[in-house]
Amino acid sequence: xxxxxxxxxxxxxxxxxDVALRCDPISGHVSLFWYxxxxxxxxxxxxxxxxxxQLDKSGLPSDRFFAERPEGSVSTLKIQRTQxxxxxxxxxxxxxxxxxxxxxxxxxxxTRLTVL
Amino acid sequence: xxxxxxxxxxLSVPEGAIVSLNCTYSNSAFQYFMWxxxxxxxxxxxxMYTYSSGNKEDGRFTAQVDKSSKYISLFIxxxxxxxxxxxxxxxxxxxxxxxxxxxxxxxxxxRA
Numbered sequence: 001x002x003x004x005x006x007x008x009x010x011x012x013x014x015x016x017x018d019v020a021l022r023c024d025p026i027s028g029h030v031s032l033f034w035y036x037x038x039x040x041x042x043x044x045x046x047x048x049x050x051x052x053x054q055l056d057k058s059g060l061p062s063d064r065f066f067a068e069r070p071e072g073s074v075s076t077l078k079i080q081r082t083q084x085x086x087x088x089x090x091x092x093x094x095x096x097x098x099x100x101x102x103x104x105x106x107x108x109x110x111t112r113l114t115v116l
Numbered sequence: 117x118x119x120x121x122x123x124x125x126x127l128s129v130p131e132g133a134i135v136s137l138n139c140t141y142s143n144s145a146f147q148y149f150m151w152x153x154x155x156x157x158x159x160x161x162x163x164m165y166t167y168s169s170g171n172k173e174d175g176r177f178t179a180q181v182d183k184s185s186k187y188i189s190l191f192i193x194x195x196x197x198x199x200x201x202x203x204x205x206x207x208x209x210x211x212x213x214x215x216x217x218x219x220x221x222x223x224x225x226x227r228a
Contacts, residue, residue, distance in 0.1 A: 004159070031214065040124065042204050042218030043160065056215070091159055095214075105216065107159030 002026070004108035006092050012114045013082045021077045021111045025094030032075050033105060034067055035091040043091055049075060050098055082115045089113070119143050122205055122219025130227050135192040139205035139219045142186065146217075147209035149181050151190045154202045154221065163203075164190065195226045 005024045013019050025032050031050055035043035036059075046065070048056040051072035060067070064083075069075040079086055089112050093105035122139045129135055137151075147168055152160035164179040166172045166188075172179045180189040188207075192199055205219040 033214070035216075040220065042120075042122070042206070042220050043216070044218070045215050048214060059215075093159075103214070104162050104165065105214075107161070109157070109159050 004092055004094055004106055006090075006108040006111050008111060009109065010112050010114075012116065014116055015082060015084060017082050018078065018080045019082055019113065021079075021090050021113070023075045023077070023092030023094075023108060025073065025075070025092070026096070026106055027073075029094035029096050029106075030098055031095040031103070031105075032069055033093040033095075034075070034077050035093065036061075037089040037091055037110065039088070046077070046090075079113075082113075084115050087113055087115045117142065118220075119217050120205060120207060120219045122222060124220050124222060126223040126225060128225045128227060129195055131195060131197060133195050133226075135190075135195050135199065135224055135226070137190040137192075137203050137205075137222050137224070139188050140186055141188075141207060141217075143207075143209075143217070144183075144186070145209050146207040148207060148213060149179070149188050150206040150216070151177075151179055152204040152206060152218075154204060156201075160204055192224075195224075197226050197228045200225045 034046040037043040045059040049069040064080045089110040091110045093107045097103040151164045154160045169183045176193045178191040202221040204221045206216045
Protein backbone atom coordinates (compact mmCIF):
# COMPACT_ATOMS: atom_id res chain seq x y z
CA UNK A 1 0.00 0.00 0.00
CA UNK A 2 0.94 3.64 -0.19
CA UNK A 3 3.26 5.03 2.42
CA UNK A 4 3.33 8.47 3.98
CA UNK A 5 3.39 11.16 1.33
CA UNK A 6 4.43 14.78 1.68
CA UNK A 7 4.08 17.76 -0.60
CA UNK A 8 5.72 19.73 -1.91
CA UNK A 9 8.99 17.78 -1.89
CA UNK A 10 10.97 21.01 -2.27
CA UNK A 11 10.02 24.55 -1.33
CA UNK A 12 12.02 27.74 -1.73
CA UNK A 13 10.71 30.76 0.14
CA UNK A 14 11.92 34.30 0.53
CA UNK A 15 12.52 35.43 4.08
CA UNK A 16 9.26 36.67 5.54
CA UNK A 17 6.98 34.54 3.39
CA ASP A 18 4.46 32.10 4.84
CA VAL A 19 4.65 28.42 3.81
CA ALA A 20 2.36 25.42 4.21
CA LEU A 21 3.63 21.85 4.14
CA ARG A 22 1.25 18.94 3.66
CA CYS A 23 1.37 15.39 5.02
CA ASP A 24 -0.83 12.49 3.92
CA PRO A 25 -0.39 9.69 6.48
CA ILE A 26 -0.95 6.01 5.83
CA SER A 27 -4.69 5.43 5.68
CA GLY A 28 -6.17 4.57 9.07
CA HIS A 29 -3.15 5.66 11.08
CA VAL A 30 -4.22 7.28 14.31
CA SER A 31 -1.00 9.02 15.28
CA LEU A 32 0.83 11.65 13.26
CA PHE A 33 4.15 13.32 14.05
CA TRP A 34 6.16 16.19 12.60
CA TYR A 35 9.95 16.38 12.87
CA UNK A 36 12.51 18.95 11.72
CA UNK A 37 15.84 17.71 10.36
CA UNK A 38 18.57 20.31 9.91
CA UNK A 39 21.45 19.57 7.56
CA UNK A 40 23.77 16.95 9.02
CA UNK A 41 21.58 16.41 12.08
CA UNK A 42 19.03 13.88 13.23
CA UNK A 43 15.31 14.67 13.22
CA UNK A 44 13.99 16.80 16.08
CA UNK A 45 10.44 16.28 17.35
CA UNK A 46 8.02 19.13 16.67
CA UNK A 47 4.48 17.99 17.42
CA UNK A 48 2.15 14.98 17.81
CA UNK A 49 -1.50 14.41 16.85
CA UNK A 50 -3.79 11.63 17.95
CA UNK A 51 -6.59 11.76 15.37
CA UNK A 52 -7.50 15.46 15.17
CA UNK A 53 -6.26 16.34 18.66
CA GLN A 54 -2.84 17.96 18.98
CA LEU A 55 -1.62 16.33 22.18
CA ASP A 56 1.94 17.63 22.21
CA LYS A 57 3.37 20.72 20.56
CA SER A 58 6.33 21.12 22.87
CA GLY A 59 8.88 20.90 20.05
CA LEU A 60 7.56 23.76 17.94
CA PRO A 61 10.44 26.27 17.97
CA SER A 62 8.36 29.45 18.00
CA ASP A 63 4.84 30.78 17.67
CA ARG A 64 5.50 31.17 13.96
CA PHE A 65 5.02 27.42 13.64
CA PHE A 66 1.49 26.03 13.58
CA ALA A 67 0.19 22.55 12.78
CA GLU A 68 -3.30 21.20 12.26
CA ARG A 69 -5.06 17.96 11.42
CA PRO A 70 -8.73 19.02 11.31
CA GLU A 71 -10.30 15.74 10.18
CA GLY A 72 -7.84 13.36 11.73
CA SER A 73 -6.17 12.46 8.45
CA VAL A 74 -4.19 14.98 6.38
CA SER A 75 -2.02 17.39 8.35
CA THR A 76 -0.56 20.76 7.48
CA LEU A 77 2.47 22.40 9.07
CA LYS A 78 2.43 26.14 8.56
CA ILE A 79 5.38 28.44 9.11
CA GLN A 80 4.69 32.16 9.18
CA ARG A 81 7.25 34.87 8.37
CA THR A 82 9.93 32.32 7.48
CA GLN A 83 13.50 32.94 8.64
CA UNK A 84 16.75 31.50 7.31
CA UNK A 85 17.09 29.29 10.37
CA UNK A 86 13.85 27.54 9.34
CA UNK A 87 15.71 25.96 6.40
CA UNK A 88 15.56 22.21 7.00
CA UNK A 89 13.83 19.02 5.93
CA UNK A 90 10.43 18.65 7.55
CA UNK A 91 9.50 15.01 8.07
CA UNK A 92 6.06 13.64 8.77
CA UNK A 93 5.53 10.22 10.34
CA UNK A 94 2.44 8.20 11.17
CA UNK A 95 1.65 5.20 13.34
CA UNK A 96 -1.40 2.96 13.49
CA UNK A 97 -1.58 3.12 17.28
CA UNK A 98 -2.06 5.76 19.91
CA UNK A 99 1.24 7.34 20.79
CA UNK A 100 1.14 6.79 24.51
CA UNK A 101 3.87 4.22 24.27
CA UNK A 102 6.44 3.37 21.67
CA UNK A 103 5.13 2.08 18.36
CA UNK A 104 6.87 2.10 14.98
CA UNK A 105 6.62 5.41 13.21
CA UNK A 106 6.55 5.31 9.39
CA UNK A 107 8.25 8.32 7.87
CA UNK A 108 7.50 10.19 4.68
CA UNK A 109 10.21 11.46 2.31
CA UNK A 110 10.15 14.95 3.79
CA THR A 111 9.80 18.47 2.43
CA ARG A 112 13.09 20.31 1.95
CA LEU A 113 12.50 23.97 2.80
CA THR A 114 15.08 26.57 1.79
CA VAL A 115 14.60 30.12 2.99
CA LEU A 116 16.58 32.73 1.07
CA UNK B 117 25.26 18.56 25.55
CA UNK B 118 22.76 16.59 23.49
CA UNK B 119 20.76 13.73 25.01
CA UNK B 120 21.99 11.36 22.29
CA UNK B 121 25.51 11.50 20.89
CA UNK B 122 26.50 9.79 17.64
CA UNK B 123 29.73 10.13 15.69
CA UNK B 124 28.75 11.48 12.24
CA UNK B 125 31.67 9.73 10.51
CA UNK B 126 31.84 9.42 7.58
CA LEU B 127 32.68 5.73 7.63
CA SER B 128 33.99 3.96 4.52
CA VAL B 129 34.46 0.19 4.42
CA PRO B 130 35.09 -2.41 1.70
CA GLU B 131 32.32 -4.74 0.65
CA GLY B 132 32.03 -7.71 2.99
CA ALA B 133 33.43 -5.90 6.03
CA ILE B 134 31.67 -5.56 9.36
CA VAL B 135 30.26 -2.11 10.01
CA SER B 136 30.17 -1.04 13.66
CA LEU B 137 28.04 1.93 14.72
CA ASN B 138 27.31 3.25 18.18
CA CYS B 139 25.57 5.91 20.22
CA THR B 140 25.78 7.10 23.79
CA TYR B 141 23.02 8.78 25.72
CA SER B 142 22.55 10.63 28.97
CA ASN B 143 18.88 10.10 29.88
CA SER B 144 18.55 7.00 32.07
CA ALA B 145 14.77 6.96 31.44
CA PHE B 146 15.22 5.79 27.86
CA GLN B 147 13.96 2.23 27.44
CA TYR B 148 13.17 1.90 23.72
CA PHE B 149 16.14 1.90 21.35
CA MET B 150 15.96 2.01 17.58
CA TRP B 151 18.18 2.12 14.55
CA UNK B 152 16.93 3.82 11.41
CA UNK B 153 18.46 3.83 7.94
CA UNK B 154 18.09 6.94 5.80
CA UNK B 155 19.00 7.00 2.14
CA UNK B 156 19.71 10.34 0.49
CA UNK B 157 16.55 12.40 -0.11
CA UNK B 158 14.41 9.80 1.68
CA UNK B 159 12.78 9.52 5.08
CA UNK B 160 14.18 7.31 7.86
CA UNK B 161 13.25 3.62 7.73
CA UNK B 162 13.20 1.47 10.88
CA UNK B 163 15.85 -1.29 10.88
CA MET B 164 15.92 -2.60 14.42
CA TYR B 165 14.03 -1.99 17.64
CA THR B 166 15.08 -3.16 21.12
CA TYR B 167 13.35 -2.76 24.44
CA SER B 168 15.65 -2.31 27.44
CA SER B 169 19.06 -4.03 27.56
CA GLY B 170 20.21 -6.99 25.52
CA ASN B 171 20.99 -8.13 22.01
CA LYS B 172 18.77 -8.58 19.00
CA GLU B 173 19.68 -10.14 15.68
CA ASP B 174 17.90 -9.83 12.34
CA GLY B 175 19.70 -11.30 9.36
CA ARG B 176 22.95 -9.40 8.86
CA PHE B 177 22.06 -6.85 11.54
CA THR B 178 22.73 -7.09 15.28
CA ALA B 179 21.67 -4.44 17.79
CA GLN B 180 23.09 -4.28 21.31
CA VAL B 181 21.95 -2.17 24.25
CA ASP B 182 23.94 -1.70 27.44
CA LYS B 183 21.82 0.46 29.73
CA SER B 184 24.39 0.38 32.54
CA SER B 185 26.87 2.16 30.24
CA LYS B 186 24.20 4.12 28.33
CA TYR B 187 25.65 2.75 25.10
CA ILE B 188 24.01 1.15 22.08
CA SER B 189 25.53 -0.46 19.01
CA LEU B 190 24.56 -1.70 15.58
CA PHE B 191 26.65 -4.21 13.67
CA ILE B 192 26.20 -4.95 9.97
CA UNK B 193 27.85 -8.17 8.80
CA UNK B 194 28.86 -8.91 5.22
CA UNK B 195 28.21 -5.31 4.25
CA UNK B 196 26.95 -4.59 0.73
CA UNK B 197 27.10 -1.42 -1.41
CA UNK B 198 23.32 -1.19 -0.93
CA UNK B 199 23.99 -0.65 2.80
CA UNK B 200 25.50 2.75 1.96
CA UNK B 201 23.29 5.22 3.80
CA UNK B 202 23.06 7.33 6.94
CA UNK B 203 22.28 5.34 10.08
CA UNK B 204 20.42 7.10 12.86
CA UNK B 205 20.04 5.85 16.39
CA UNK B 206 16.87 6.89 18.20
CA UNK B 207 15.44 6.30 21.62
CA UNK B 208 12.43 7.09 23.76
CA UNK B 209 11.01 6.24 27.12
CA UNK B 210 10.45 9.34 29.12
CA UNK B 211 6.91 10.10 30.21
CA UNK B 212 5.94 10.34 26.53
CA UNK B 213 7.39 7.30 24.81
CA UNK B 214 6.32 8.42 21.35
CA UNK B 215 8.78 11.32 21.36
CA UNK B 216 11.88 9.98 19.63
CA UNK B 217 15.29 11.49 20.39
CA UNK B 218 17.67 10.95 17.49
CA UNK B 219 21.43 10.97 17.16
CA UNK B 220 22.99 13.05 14.40
CA UNK B 221 23.46 10.02 12.16
CA UNK B 222 26.56 8.24 10.81
CA UNK B 223 27.12 8.25 7.05
CA UNK B 224 28.36 4.87 5.83
CA UNK B 225 29.80 4.07 2.41
CA UNK B 226 30.43 0.44 1.42
CA ARG B 227 32.92 0.28 -1.45
CA ALA B 228 32.43 -2.42 -4.09
